[in-house]
Each structure stands twice: as C-alpha cells, then as structure tokens.
Amino acid sequence: MTVSPSPLAVENATLGYGRLAISEGLTVDVPDGEFTVIIGPNACGKSTLLKALARMLKPSAGRVLLDGRDIHSRSTRTVARRLGLLPQSPIAPDGITVADLVARGRYPHQGILRQWSARDEAVVAEAMEATDITDLASRSVDELSGGQRQRVWIAMVLAQQTPLLLLDEPTTYLDITHQIEVLDLCAKLHREGRTLVAVLHDLNQAARYATHLIAMRDGAVVAEGAPADIVTDDIVEKVFDLPCRIIEDPETATPLVIPRARPRDLG
Amino acid sequence: MSTTATGTPPTTRRVTGLLALTGVLAVLAVLSVAVGSRAMDLAEVWSGLTDAASDAYPVVTELRLPRTALGLAAGAALGLAGALMQAMTRNPLADPGLLGVNTGAAAAVVTAVHFIGIASFTGTLLAAFAGAAIAAVACYLIAGAAGATPARLALAGAAITAAGYAYVSAVQLLDTATLEQMRFWSVGSLINAHTVPLPLIVGLIVAAGIVGVLLARPLNALALGDATATGLGVDPRVLRIAGIAAITVLAGTATAACGPIVFVGLVVPHVVRAYTGPDQNWVLPYSMLTGAVFLLAADVLGRVVARPSELQVGIVCAVVGGPFFLYLVSRRKVARL
Numbered sequence: 001m002t003v004s005p006s007p008l009a010v011e012n013a014t015l016g017y018g019r020l021a022i023s024e025g026l027t028v029d030v031p032d033g034e035f036t037v038i039i040g041p042n043a044c045g046k047s048t049l050l051k052a053l054a055r056m057l058k059p060s061a062g063r064v065l066l067d068g069r070d071i072h073s074r075s076t077r078t079v080a081r082r083l084g085l086l087p088q089s090p091i092a093p094d095g096i097t098v099a100d101l102v103a104r105g106r107y108p109h110q111g112i113l114r115q116w117s118a119r120d121e122a123v124v125a126e127a128m129e130a131t132d133i134t135d136l137a138s139r140s141v142d143e144l145s146g147g148q149r150q151r152v153w154i155a156m157v158l159a160q161q162t163p164l165l166l167l168d169e170p171t172t173y174l175d176i177t178h179q180i181e182v183l184d185l186c187a188k189l190h191r192e193g194r195t196l197v198a199v200l201h202d203l204n205q206a207a208r209y210a211t212h213l214i215a216m217r218d219g220a221v222v223a224e225g226a227p228a229d230i231v232t233d234d235i236v237e238k239v240f241d242l243p244c245r246i247i248e249d250p251e252t253a254t255p256l257v258i259p260r261a262r263p264r265d266l267g
Numbered sequence: 268m269s270t271t272a273t274g275t276p277p278t279t280r281r282v283t284g285l286l287a288l289t290g291v292l293a294v295l296a297v298l299s300v301a302v303g304s305r306a307m308d309l310a311e312v313w314s315g316l317t318d319a320a321s322d323a324y325p326v327v328t329e330l331r332l333p334r335t336a337l338g339l340a341a342g343a344a345l346g347l348a349g350a351l352m353q354a355m356t357r358n359p360l361a362d363p364g365l366l367g368v369n370t371g372a373a374a375a376v377v378t379a380v381h382f383i384g385i386a387s388f389t390g391t392l393l394a395a396f397a398g399a400a401i402a403a404v405a406c407y408l409i410a411g412a413a414g415a416t417p418a419r420l421a422l423a424g425a426a427i428t429a430a431g432y433a434y435v436s437a438v439q440l441l442d443t444a445t446l447e448q449m450r451f452w453s454v455g456s457l458i459n460a461h462t463v464p465l466p467l468i469v470g471l472i473v474a475a476g477i478v479g480v481l482l483a484r485p486l487n488a489l490a491l492g493d494a495t496a497t498g499l500g501v502d503p504r505v506l507r508i509a510g511i512a513a514i515t516v517l518a519g520t521a522t523a524a525c526g527p528i529v530f531v532g533l534v535v536p537h538v539v540r541a542y543t544g545p546d547q548n549w550v551l552p553y554s555m556l557t558g559a560v561f562l563l564a565a566d567v568l569g570r571v572v573a574r575p576s577e578l579q580v581g582i583v584c585a586v587v588g589g590p591f592f593l594y595l596v597s598r599r600k601v602a603r604l
Binding site for chain 2: 083096
C-alpha cells in the first residue's frame with residue numbers, strides 16, 4: 001500500500017503548558033484526505049494535540065510539520081490559507097450578522113491593498129449555501145439556536161477555503177439532533193475532498209463518522225487506524241477502562257460500543 | 268438598536284453618518300473658537316482669524332485656535348485609544364482611563380516635575396509615555412497576563428487608577444509649587460493649549476492614529492476569540508503589542524497635554540458601536556471623530572456654564588461620563604463585546 005505524504009504531522013514532540021508536560025515524544029501523522037477523529041478519556045491530551053496541530057501551542061521539543069515544513073517557521077497568514085480552525089468556544093461580537101461573521105473567514109486572503117472583492121463575496125455565499133444558512137444571512141448571530149450558530153461558525157471556517165480543517169469538539173453543547181447535523185455536515189465536507197481532524201467525546205459518533213481514528217491515553221497514542229480495527233473491546237478497555245461489547249451499528253455497519261452492565265445493575 | 272436586529276446598517280448609512288459627524292465637528296470647532304470668557308460673534312471671529320490688526324486677533328490666534336486644535340487632537344486620540352482598548356481586550360468597560368493608563372501617565376508626569384524638576388514639555392511627554400506604558404503593562408500582568416479576563420483587567424485597572432490618583436494628589440499636596448503649576452492639568456484641561464508644542468502633539472497623534480486604524484482588520488479577527496484569530500492568521504500577541512504601543516502614544520500624548528481625562532475613551536466607542544455595528548473598520552474612524560466632538564462639546568459647555576470663569580473639560584467629561592458608566596455596568600450583557 002502506498003501512503004500519500006501526510007499534510008500535517010507531529011514529530012517527536014513534547015507538548016504541555018508551562019512545566020507540565022502532557023505528551024512526550026509524540027508522533028502523529030494526519031492522513032491526507034481522511035476524516036480523522038481523535039478520541040480518548042478526559043485529560044488524555046487530545047485537545048492539546050489539536051492545539052499543537054493548529055499552531056496554538058508550540059512544542060517545547062520536536063516539531064509540527066505542515067506540508068513537511070515546521071509550522072512555526074511559516075507566517076501565520078500563509079498557514080491560515082492551508083489550515084482552518086474551529087475552536088471549542090469562539091466568540092461572536094454582540095450584534096454581528098451571520099453574513100458579516102462568515103465574511104471574517106476571508107481574513108487570510110485579504111490585505112491592506114487587497115480589499116473586499118467579488119470573489120470574496122462569492123466564496124462567502126458558497127460557504128453559507130454549503131452549511132444551509134443562506135436564509136439567515138442578515139440575522140444577528142445572538143438570536144440563533146446553538147445548532148444554527150455552529151453551522152455559522154463552520155461556514156466562517158469554510159470561507160477561509162483551506163484544504164485542511166481542524167475542529168475542537170464541534171458537537172459540545174448541542175442536542176443530539178444538532179450533533180448529528182454538524183457531523184453530517186463534516187462528513188459532506190470530507191466527501192468533497194477536505195482533510196478533517198476533529199476531537200470528539202462520543203465514541204459511537206467517532207466510530208460512525210471517522211475514516212481514521214486516533215485513540216489516546218495519558219498523552220500517548222494507544223492505537224490508530226480505521227474505526228473497524230480500532231473500536232474493539234480490547235482497545236476500548238485499554239483506552240477508557242470500560243468493559244464493553246462491540247456490536248455492528250444496524251444503520252451504518254460501523255462498530256457500536258455497548259458498555260457492559262455492572263453486576264449490581266443486573267440485580 | 269433596531270439596526271442590529273435587522274442586519275448590518277448599510278454602508279450608505281454609515282458613510283452618511285461619517286459625513287454628518289464631520290459637519291457637527293466643524294460647527295463645534297467654530298463654536299469652540301467663538302465661545303470663551305469673552306464671547307465673540309462670527310464677524311469678530313472672522314476678523315480675528317484674518318485681520319492681524321483687529322482686537323480679536325491675539326485672542327483668537329494665540330489662545331482660542333490652539334485650544335480648539337488641542338481639543339480636536341486630544342479628543343480624537345482618547346476616542347480612538349478607548350476603541351482600540353475595548354477591541355483588544357474584548358472588554359466593553361476597557362478605557363485608557365479605567366485601565367490606569369491615563370493615571371499612570373499623570374503619576375509619571377508629577378514625578379518628573381516634582382522630583383526630577385523637568386519643566387520642558389518634551390520631558391513631560393516622555394514621562395507620560397513611560398508612565399502610560401508601565402501602567403498598561405502592569406495592568407495586563409496584574410490581571411494575569413495571557414489569562415486576563417475582562418473582569419480581572421477592569422479590577423487591576425481600578426487598583427492602578429486608585430493608587431495613581433492617590434500618588435498624584437499626595438505629591439501635589441506636599442509641594443504647593445507643583446500644585447499651583449499643575450492645578451488645572453491634574454483635573455484635565457485644555458487651558459494650557461497655548462503653552463504646548465501643538466505640531467508635535469498633532470504629529471504624534473496622527474501617526475499613532477494611522478497605526479491604530481490599520482489594526483481594524485486584525486482586530487475584527489481578534490473579536491472572535493484568540494483561538495479563532497490564530498486560525499485566521501492573526502498572532503494575538505503581536506497584535507496586542509502593536510495595539511498597546513498605539514494606545515500608549517495616543518493616551519500618553521493626550522494626557523501630557525491636557526492632564527488625565529477619563530470617560531471619553533469609555534463612552535465614545537459605545538455610542539459609536541450602537542450606530543455602526545461591531546465592524547472595527549467603521550468603529551475606529553467613527554470613534555476618532557466622535558471623541559473630538561465629545562471633547563470639544565464638553566470644553567465649550569465648561570466655558571459656558573461657569574462664565575466668566577470656566578469648568579475644566581476633565582470635570583465636564585466625568586460629570587457626563589460617570590452616569591453613563593453606571594448605566595453600562597447595570598446592563599445585563601455588559602461582559603460581552
């Protein structure tokens with residue numbers, strides 16, 4: 001099997017905050033054209049890894065490589081044309097409209113001499129179309145529901161027109177319907193040819209939507225590969241300390257994790 | 268505001284507003300020349316401007332015009348500094364006055380005058396810059412540097428402001444000469460306009476103003492949070508350093524020339540945002556113009572209400588700005604920008 005070069009990778013990196021190291025000697029390749037989901041228990045270092053991939057956290061040792069070059073050696077604007085980021089809790093300024101918020105995604109394509117153009121306008125319209133928020137264009141973001149708001153943020157990142165997208169827990173704070181809506185949208189973006197990396201909490205959703213899983217624990221990668229190979233009772237127990245059975249999801253034929261009942265629950 | 272409920276105000280509306288604001292500013296500038304302890308009618312102002320032999324000429328050219336020019340420059344500087352500070356900290360209560368920048372500049376100025384014996388304006392100006400920069404950095408560090416929340420910034424700023432004011436008052440009470448020399452300055456006044464080097468002041472404010480207005484686009488990205496801004500290609504740290512530099516020069520110059528004037532930087536951007544919406548490309552230029560309008564109007568008012576004496580512009584600003592600040596604090600969504 002030939003492996004296409006990884007557009008984004010972490011190479012032997014030490015990641016942490018101040019003197020607290022979360023990961024040491026971490027090496028991760030983000031496979032090109034896949035929908036990668038990072039899973040693991042709380043405090044396993046998955047958000048830290050995503051922050052490192054997004055250049056928000058500089059490794060104290062090792063490197064993060066974008067297209068084979070150290071991400072911190074390139075201008076943050078150049079990186080922003082390759083790599084889009086949807087953080088966990090972005091902030092919408094009071095009173096901003098949906099169209100104006102999405103338009104801010106064009107920032108890395110503009111400059112003092114390169115102002116707003118018809119091309120920017122078209123890209124913003126396309127991003128709103130893709131996320132089904134065209135009807136909301138002139139609404140104030142404050143008035144939207146959680147699900148609508150998340151679609152607006154995704155549209156903003158899409159307007160950035162990057163082949164790589166990083167999403168930090170994009171389904172947090174959403175009800176189940178909106179979680180599925182956002183994940184369906186991510187799957188569509190992946191089918192259209194983008195490389196996605198997301199951190200997700202829900203193991204079953206990860207198994208259902210990801211094409212590549214990275215399972216982490218205590219700052220290290222425990223296993224990675226296709227969901228069918230990774231979501232096994234062995235690995236789930238090893239990563240989450242959760243005794244479980246794996247059955248086939250009757251809808252998608254992906255693995256479905258069923259936690260085992262504890263003896264007292266059986267009565 | 269109805270504008271935010273139905274969408275962004277159209278560009279035509281914002282351009283019209285800008286023109287109207289410029290018109291108001293022009294009228295106020297004329298009023299500011301005409302009004303004083305001796306009121307003049309327009310004919311007198313005109314002869315004072317054009318006829319070197321007229322009675323009004325010395326008053327207009329030596330006292331009134333410099334005062335108007337300083338009011339314009341300082342008002343624009345304070346309005347822009349406030350808007351930049353609010354955008355950078357994403358804190359609607361941020362203001363160079365409230366975050367201790369103006370008081371820091373004032374404390375450094377009294378130190379320079381009293382302990383070092385500096386008398387020149389350039390010396391005062393340099394001291395004001397140093398004081399403003401130290402206060403801005405101290406406020407940022409006390410509030411917890413990168414982890415600074417809007418609330419912590421406001422608290423740290425309040426502490427620095429209180430300490431700075433106490434220090435300024437103490438020095439002035441210990442030294443009656445300094446007190447006399449700086450009596451008007453320390454409450455914020457345009458009365459010394461004829462004694463300061465206007466070209467230098469205007470030049471500094473214009474230069475820092477250009478830098479400030481150029482930060483509008485990255486500040487629009489920063490408004491979405493530091494993480495989102497990074498994703499869009501903005502380095503929040505570099506942006507904040509550039510912003511603090513611009514604020515230091517703007518607020519430092521205004522303070523060195525007029526004394527510490529609070530509330531202009533706080534009130535102006537709020538009024539502006541209610542009209543323009545949150546786009547910094549409009550908020551920043553609007554804040555400059557509105558700041559100038561606010562300060563000139565306050566100065567004219569101060570000269571009218573206490574005739575033949577006058578009320579210092581800093582006092583008028585505080586009287587108008589104080590209640591507005593209370594209104595802001597009492598509003599529910601005050602923590603978000």
